[in-house]
Amino acid sequence: MAESNPANTRDAEYLAKLQDYYANWKSIPSYAALCEVFGIASKSWVKAILDRLEKVGFVERTPDGMWIPTRQFFARPLSDVSVPAGMPVMVNDTHTDYFVIDDMLIDAPSKTTLIPVKGDSMLGAGIHDGDVAVIEKRNLANVGDIVVAIVDGEFTLKTLDKERGKFILRPENQAYPVIRPEGTLEIFGVLIGLVRKYKH
Amino acid sequence: MAESNPANTRDAEYLAKLQDYYANWKSIPSYAALCEVFGIASKSWVKAILDRLEKVGFVERTPDGMWIPTRQFFARPLSDVSVPAGMPVMVNDTHTDYFVIDDMLIDAPSKTTLIPVKGDSMLGAGIHDGDVAVIEKRNLANVGDIVVAIVDGEFTLKTLDKERGKFILRPENQAYPVIRPEGTLEIFGVLIGLVRKYKH
DNA sequence: TTGACATCAGAACGTTCGTTCTTTAGGATG
DNA sequence: CATCCTAAAGAACGAACGTTCTGATGTCAA
Incomplete structure (x- = not known):
């Protein structure tokens, strides 16, 4: 699983706005509506943003071409710390996963x-x-x-x-x-x- | 909590198919795609179905007119049957509740x-x-x-x-x-x- | 056996959507 | 100070989309 962040802080802001929107409406709207969400006026730039977010794994497309969020989009981190209920062991890090209870x-x-x-x-x-x-x-x-x-x-x-x-x-x-x-x-x-x- | 069920069993089946689709793709697709999901050929009938599901509170529309799921859409029936892990007891029925795992x-x-x-x-x-x-x-x-x-x-x-x-x-x-x-x-x-x- | 109703199919149409292309503005670089 | 890059704006266009209407079934009750 590729651990990727939005390439730059601006894209991270757009992602945050998209996540907030999705939390409210449970869907990703059209480019035109995303213009308002992102606060920009250009559909083509919206597309460019989503293309980049796709590259880093936060959104993807259905076979019909519709944008949908990925698992990574729902940023509830599955903690990088494995809790040993047995003997305490050292924390091994490095791997972050995401996780939606309902989905699981x-x-x-x-x-x-x-x-x-x-x-x-x-x-x-x-x-x-x-x-x-x-x-x-x-x-x-x-x-x-x-x-x-x-x-x-x-x-x-x-x-x-x-x-x-x-x-x-x-x-x-x-x-x-x-x-x-x-x-x-x-x-x-x-x-x-x-x-x-x-x-x- | 309003307990509203789809008006008839056919609509309940369509709702089930829509819920399963949403579980996979996290979005409600176009009428054309819903035709495949529902196994029917008529866009207008798909719209009629969604209109009815809206009436009983399982879907609604964004200001842009996009179909989105409601809370009730995600609620799972907390089964009216209490399963005794002890001795079997009689089923007591009649009362249905809903329940969202994440919320709980x-x-x-x-x-x-x-x-x-x-x-x-x-x-x-x-x-x-x-x-x-x-x-x-x-x-x-x-x-x-x-x-x-x-x-x-x-x-x-x-x-x-x-x-x-x-x-x-x-x-x-x-x-x-x-x-x-x-x-x-x-x-x-x-x-x-x-x-x-x-x-x- | 006729009419009412529910369940769909199909076509028509204006609107919206996604895509692509071109242009613009500003900052950084050299 | 020219030019490169990033971050957008804007226009153009065909395809897809939602909506509305009209028709075609099947079913059931009167």
Whole structure:
């Protein structure tokens, strides 16, 4: 990943204006409208600016030729410091990445739903009471996936497993029993992400 | 919060396609391009669809007449089903809420940074290797907070605790030792959120 | 079986857009 | 003090775009 800054401070200002505009309107407007945004009067110069911003990776174009922001455009820095939760190690630097939480977690918005987790039967998998599960709705899953299953009309979050040729739902907490569905086991969706909010 | 759904299921499908498109390209394309996205051939019908989606609050227009998504466009359904990770309980339905992940996790963007977690010393707190920690940068914290501390110039994620009047950093994994800083204990930030992505 | 309505298709048209080219102004360089 | 470069302005043009209208289906109820 090329780490590039706008070639000069003027372009950085234009980028900032564009980012502010995008934050408001969630789209990149036409050259004519960008003239106002940038405070200049020349469409061709707007194009020149965007061409340069493209070169350094802040915008790109769709196959239709429409300008769109890149990941780098959304400057929420993924910190260059890796936090060792194990032993403290030296900070190794040099690599900056950018990161949009929504993008990371959600590939297909229309198939994705969020479900708050109740209870602690998945504690062993690091899923706590009150966490929000990011679920991609589909009815097929692999053994080992954590799934939201519908057992006898009830929803439950468990690890999908197989035992003697039959699917079972395994909690990740020894205080809870393994669920061995008698009828059909219907999968509501698969866990693709997890979000936790700490209160202060 | 106005709960408005697309008037009919067909419009809901079009909305879903538009949301998926936007997730990819971060812009709403021209009517012509939307024809392909929606799988129809009529620009005028595309406009009719967007007019209806505007009426129920999923898109709006800039002063220039450009279509842009609204907040509701990004909100994901916080599913009406509470998933019991404990024992299965009955589904209670009827109430739908919306929810924007970024908004939930991040209060002050400029003070917030994301840091990938390395290692498993916080496993007991449900923080796994590879999780992304949402850190609010500040240098004061309370006992019991999970903090990113700088110990001898090195970053580490631990629970802040006090022992005989001195601050210590406690891992949430018995395989790791408690850190008792000799010099000063500098707090880089406090853990306010956690994001995990499951790979498939 | 007829009419109303929803769901699209297609054409027509004036406007806007992106692109390219030429020109201008000012500062730096030599 | 000529000339080079950067930073724009401005005009010209065809293609693309949004809008509006008219038609063509299919469906359902009266």
